[in-house]
Amino acid sequence: MARDWHQIDRFLMGEAWAGSRIPEYRDHLCHEIGERWGGGEGDQQAAMFIRQEMEGNGLESARIEEFKLDTWEYSSATAVVLESGESLEIKPFLRCPPIDMTAPVVDLGWGTPREIEAADGRIRGAIVVMSLGPEPFTPPLPHTARLELAARNGAVAAIVIESKTGGRMEYRSANDWRSPGIAPHPLPTVNISFEAAGRLKYHAARGRAVRLRVESRFFDAPANNVIAEIPGDQWSDEHVIVAGHHDTVFGTPGGNDNTSGTVAVMEAARVLAALKRETGVGPGRSIRFATWSGEEQGLQGAYAYVARHHGKNGLKSPPRFALNLDELSTGHMKGVVVMTEHMRSFMQGQLDTMSDSLQCHVQGPLDAHSDHFPFVRAAIPAGILWRWRFSGRHATSEFHHESGDSAEKLNVRELKEYVGQICRLMLRLSHVPPEQWPDNPHTADEMERRAAAEIGTHTPTFHG
Ligand SMILES: [Zn+2]
Structure with a gap:
């Protein structure tokens, strides 16, 4: 019919x-x-x-x-600048493992291979801060790949700067979802607002350390x-x-x-x-x-x-x-x-x-x-x-x-x-x-x- x-x-x-x-x-x-x-x-x-x-x-x-x-779920996340006691608002990336660490903060800029190479020697054992977005005018490298690179160079955690302004923060993933299965974070990763990142970079430039704590659990x-x-x-x-x-x-x-x-x-x-x-x-x-x-x-x-x-x-x-x-x-x-x-x-x-x-x-x-x-x-x-x-x-x-x-x-x-x-x-x-x-x-x-x-x-x- x-x-x-x-x-x-x-x-x-x-x-x-x-x-x-x-x-x-x-x-x-x-x-x-x-x-x-x-x-x-x-x-x-x-x-x-x-x-x-x-x-x-x-x-x-x-x-x-x-x-x-x-x-996975998290119950709290804090980043406190050791020397000043300032507490900066952060949000863990999805499936961020529980951490409690104190380490110097190194500003990696966009987190490009070039910048990571330039920061060689300072990254090992450090908490790195880098932009979420890729460096303008260069072939874009996803933040997941840049996190991998920072981890391979010895960074112990990453604070990623939100691209949106006004104190907003998205939940984000630290892994490339083309990988088979559910991979762990390349290194524990949290998000920081665009504005709070300005404060963090100020402290990083003065060689200050941060205590980074995330309470989370997998089940x-x-x-x-x-x-x-x-x-x-x-x-x-x-x-x-x-x-x-x-x-x-x-x-x-x-x-x-x-x-x-x-x-x-x-x-x-x-x-x-x-x-x-x-x-x-x-x-x-x-x-x-x-x-x-x-x-x-x-x-x-x-x-x-x-x-x-x-x-x-x-x-x-x-x-x-x-x-x-x-x-x-x-x-x-x-x-x-x-x-x-x-x-x-x-x-x-x-x-x-x-x-x-x-x-x-x-x-x-x-x-x-x-x-x-x-x-x-x-x-x-x-x-x-x-x-x-x-x-x-x-x-x-x-x-x-x-x-x-x-x-x-x-x-x-x-x-x-x-x-x-x-x-x-x-x-x-x-x-x-x-x-x-x-x-x-x-x-x-x-x-x-x-x-x-x-x-x-x-x-x-x-x-x-
Ligand atoms: Zn959706």
């Missing part, structure tokens, strides 16, 4: 808009629950809420999949992914998946990161279930919906899911395509970024049927910053939505991984449009016959080698 895409699109866009439950879901996740650090109480509550809502919206298959999260905690699907009625043994993480970093309800993507998954599930219920039009192959925990702690939820369902080599009944939704309130939707070239013209062809001038691009070097990466690593075709993430984005979305990423940062009207477009795209993908999909030329071994080769290099995702 020929499908009437005009009628289907009208239903999907209309229901995504007029039937939207975005404000209600946003309020529950951001205000009722709030912070959702993976493995913590809010994270558990969120998973239960998402499962329950999906079930209430007609997805009877909605279920929780528990996994063991390798997690395992159960964490929950949420999975549901609408079964396909033509190729029910095949599926496509749309997912996003429901956890946040400490101290924020994560309006943009990633209440936006979580709510989009919930809404897409609701709208597509309503389409089937009210018009009889369902997916061709199954559409699976998932929200992950543990994204902010090394993408652990998505890794656990891929290992469990598809195996490390990704060969066990992989999805035809995995779409990852993260930070959908940075700006409007421009298209899709696929992670491998072989998907480009196929995806562009699908977007063209939507007549919204949406573009497909291909991620060059691998991007390990979000939950598509565990799929990519297993050579499963994956993508993210191309949105105004880094240039041309909304000023309100500057509040990333900090308390300012509040419920107000979720742009309701834009998210309604995202939901409608995600439904249109996923339903189309569900109806493309198996023989029309491009062959996947990639293997998990090849992706692993690529990831290993790219460790320490700059990822050009921060443009466009």
Whole structure:
């Protein structure tokens, strides 16, 4: 039977808009629950809420999949200048080990190889202070690579200077997430505000020492992914998946990161279930919906899911395509970024049927910053939505991984449009016959080698 895409699109866009439950879901996740650090109480509550809502919206298959999260928390962090007694506000990087050390502070500037070489002899046994951002006008070296270099030269801890001003500090990672597993910090690393760093450098120039203390602990905690699907009625043994993480970093309800993507998954599930219920039009192959925990702690939820369902080599009944939704309130939707070239013209062809001038691009070097990466690593075709993430984005979305990423940062009207477009795209993908999909030329071994080769290099995702 020929499908009437005009009628289907009208239903999907209309229901995504007029039937939207975005404000209600946003309020529950951001205000009722709030912070959702993976493995913590809010994270558990969120998973239960998402499962329950999906079930209430007609997805009877909605279920929780528990996994063991390798997690961490900190209780205090202080940096006190020995000679003056001044206490400078700091924030540990994610998974900073517990430390209590007193050492001289050495200013490394940008922390470039050149500056580290110039400071030779002074670095050993010292706490180094360096900028988060790379040195301007030179090929950018990620801060993770510069931390490695400082550690190799004998530094005992690093204080990294936040690029944002006004006393703000993001939670950040000291490790390159292209590395396999969860690596320890190259050296204990904390963040300091742009302004407090000025004070610290003043003291460093006078040869003063700092007592650096972080109280933290590592432990395992159960964490929950949420999975549901609408079964396909033509190729029910095949599926496509749309997912996003429901956890946040400490101290924020994560309006943009990633209440936006979580709510989009919930809404897409609701709208597509309503389409089937009210018009009889369902997916061709199954559409699976998932929200992950543990994204902010090394993408652990998505890794656990891929290992469990598809195996490390990704060969066990992989999805035809995995779409990852993260930070959908940075700006409007421009298209899709696929992670491998072989998907480009196929995806562009699908977007063209939507007549919204949406573009497909291909991620060059691998991007390990979000939950598509565990799929990519297993050579499963994956993508993210191309949105105004880094240039041309909304000023309100500057509040990333900090308390300012509040419920107000979720742009309701834009998210309604995202939901409608995600439904249109996923339903189309569900109806493309198996023989029309491009062959996947990639293997998990090849992706692993690529990831290993790219460790320490700059990822050009921060443009466009
Ligand atoms: Zn995120």
